[in-house]
Amino acid sequence: MKNIIGLFIGLFLMSSGYANEVGPEQLIKNTADHVLSEIRANSAAYRDDPNKLYSMVNEVVLLHFDFIAMTDLALGRYKNKVDASQKQLIAEEFRVLLVRTYGKALLEYNEEVIVYLPMEGSEADGDVTVKIEIEQAGGFPIPLNYSLKQSDQGWKVYDISVDDISLVTNYRSSFARHIKKNGVEGLVKVLHERNQEE
Numbered sequence: 001m002k003n004i005i006g007l008f009i010g011l012f013l014m015s016s017g018y019a020n021e022v023g024p025e026q027l028i029k030n031t032a033d034h035v036l037s038e039i040r041a042n043s044a045a046y047r048d049d050p051n052k053l054y055s056m057v058n059e060v061v062l063l064h065f066d067f068i069a070m071t072d073l074a075l076g077r078y079k080n081k082v083d084a085s086q087k088q089l090i091a092e093e094f095r096v097l098l099v100r101t102y103g104k105a106l107l108e109y110n111e112e113v114i115v116y117l118p119m120e121g122s123e124a125d126g127d128v129t130v131k132i133e134i135e136q137a138g139g140f141p142i143p144l145n146y147s148l149k150q151s152d153q154g155w156k157v158y159d160i161s162v163d164d165i166s167l168v169t170n171y172r173s174s175f176a177r178h179i180k181k182n183g184v185e186g187l188v189k190v191l192h193e194r195n196q197e198e
Helices: 002-013 024-048 052-059 067-081 084-107 167-195
Strands: 113-116 120-122 127-137 142-151 152-164
Touching: 024 052, 024 084, 024 127, 024 142, 024 152, 052 084, 052 127, 067 084, 067 152, 067 167, 084 167
Parallel strands: none
Antiparallel strands: 113 127, 120 127, 127 142, 142 152
16 A cells, blocks of 8 residues: 555656646646656666656656655744745755655556546645545555645645645654754754665
8 A cells, every 4th residue: 555655645746747727626637637648658767767856856856745844844843933034944854855755656556547536625725635535456446635726836736635635744753853852953964864775
């Protein structure tokens, strides 16, 4: 299940320039189609050299994630105790962590079916949840929700939940533990070191 979760998080991580052109539901659909096409065409090269996969992720550059908002969620009660420059450092390392953690899972795609469910929230209010289910052969479908807000740059994801468990707030306890033990600098160091691992 972890690989499937990573796959569909990765689908959105590797999105390209749709945000200013379409609504949130179509953004998710367009992104999935675009990225799966890339994976089918280049899976052998990415398997041989995962750094090519990471480079491709960085080249299409996570345009549709608000990593500052995600970092605020992950920091929880510490978010107001971190200055802007520290928060930017954490956000950058958090971005790299997510890319490296879930990038390889894109290669695990095995023609799972994506079912799009009715969206929650209102585009007019600027805050929606795009809901999908990932059908598994011989298993229960996995619910996956993308929480998005409207911004000047288009729709931005600020959280993803799998089976009602938030990906972002799942990091909150470990972030808090590192900050409590070694301060904000300690958290940045741990994230950076983890991001250097293969």
